[in-house]
Amino acid sequence: METAYIETPLGIxxxxxxxxxxxxxxxxxxxxxxxxxxxxxxxxxxALQLQEYFQGNRTDFDLKLNPAGTDFxxxxxxxLLNIPFGKTTTYLDMAKRLGDPKCIRAAASANGKNPLWIIVPCHRVIGSDGSLTGYAGGLWRKKWLLDHENPVKQQSLF
Structure with missing residues (x-):
């Protein structure tokens, strides 16, 4: 197992x-x-694809992934990989797509255990009321990522 550390706008x-x-x-x-x-x-x-993502030059990843986790x-x-860049979904909608709206809590828990930050875009899942709920990296990072992916950039008036 190899590990590397790269600098991003959200920390190392x-x-x-x-x-x-x-x-x-x-x-x-x-x-x-x-x-x-x-x-x-x-x-x-x-590392290169993550840097390209943060530079605004990549909207999806093409990598061999091998996360450890349960089948569920x-x-x-x-x-999560089906949520398009620049879009969001809700925990309830995700549970419905998994085939059982009652699995919403289990799906949210699995979402929170995602070991592949950004590559598997768990930050694109929001509350049914549009709120930024739960994010292991901190809600400020979730907001930054969603703003980064938003195709409509807020312009400064001054």
Whole structure:
């Protein structure tokens, strides 16, 4: 298993994986972590695609993924991949697409355990009332990501 650290506008991101694919991407909580000076070959494409995303030059990812999770969690994460760039869905709508509106809490829990920050876009799931509910990286990061992906950019009047 290889790990690299890259600088993003939201903090230092950790990316881990091996020849079977990327297993995790997360924003680090440790302020002492520094960006890697050398990215392992197995992670270079993932690091490059994340940088392109933050530069506004990438709207989807083309990477081999290998997250660890239960079958249900993987089903939820696969469903998250169907949410288009610049769009959002609700936890209830996601549960309905999974085939059971009653699984909303389980789906929300699996969403919160997503190990592939940004690549599997859990930040695109919002509350039924449009509120930014729950985000492991902090609601301010969720807001930043949704604003970053919004095709209509707010212009300054001054």
């Amino acid at each position: 991101a950790s990316i881990s994986g091996d020849e079977d694919g990327i297993t995790s991407v997360s924003v680090t909580k440790e302020s002492s972590e520094k960006p890697s000076t050398k990215i392992p070959v197995i992670l270079q494409d993932g 969690q993987k089903k939820v994460w696969d469903e």
